[in-house]
Amino acid sequence: MLNKLVLLAALALPVYYVQAHDYATGSLTVTQPWSLALPLNSPTAAAYFVITNEGQAPDRLEAVDSPIAGGAQLHEHVSKDGTMKMQHVQSVEIPAGGNLVFAPMAYHVMLLDLKDRSKLVDGQSFPLILHFEKAGDLTVDVTVQKQPPESAHSAHAH
Template structure:
């Protein structure tokens, strides 16, 4: 009896571990660790971040994003122009085959504009964000709102 219980527990451990992870799958893409920093008082915008892992043999593109907490969600990147770091809107973001792409502060990110539901943007809250990929299609993730950025301790939290 004890042996079969241990075997069952060992078989179910990966299922429970996967269910607890902040990973979302769409085709060959895996979206990990979606988060946003807590909205400061009176801030007109907020950004969302995550990591996209492309496990497939062909590239894909993130073509748009949607969320019910904002009237508009845009893809943005930070670029150096002369001596200044500038944020700019981009139409799509390429996800390389067999590669990772990190959305992070001072890099690619999702900018949420004209915020509708500020109560979902406080520490400890979550909100849905739909990522629309050219090939993999849509995937809805739950963005975790935090007072401070998470520690980059996962092995996949590296720049592209």
């Protein structure tokens, strides 16, 4: 009986890690990367996630890229003259001991010139490479979903 329980726990362990959607490099952890499923004719897509810095010094996300897009840019939403607008940013700092939320109406990754729209269907995933100043490169798998995760509704601060 004990052998069966140990075997069951061992088989369930990889599923737990796959569903955790956490990726780490250096003192940084990237949690739950996701994107919204869009019509196949959509010219762009966006990716969202949370970066946590458990280190003593800040780090900087300097660039992003993905094989499904001809280009990828860091963007943020800002209020100008009472209107929300999206603007390109060169890099984003992740504070020491803090986190940075990439969410709708906040910081996000814009994927431009989409090459493989088949990866933007609910249930699919695609790689996104994050280039950090100190922690180096980190590849995460972005899960495509019909609706934002519950955590995204309350994570608009940055």
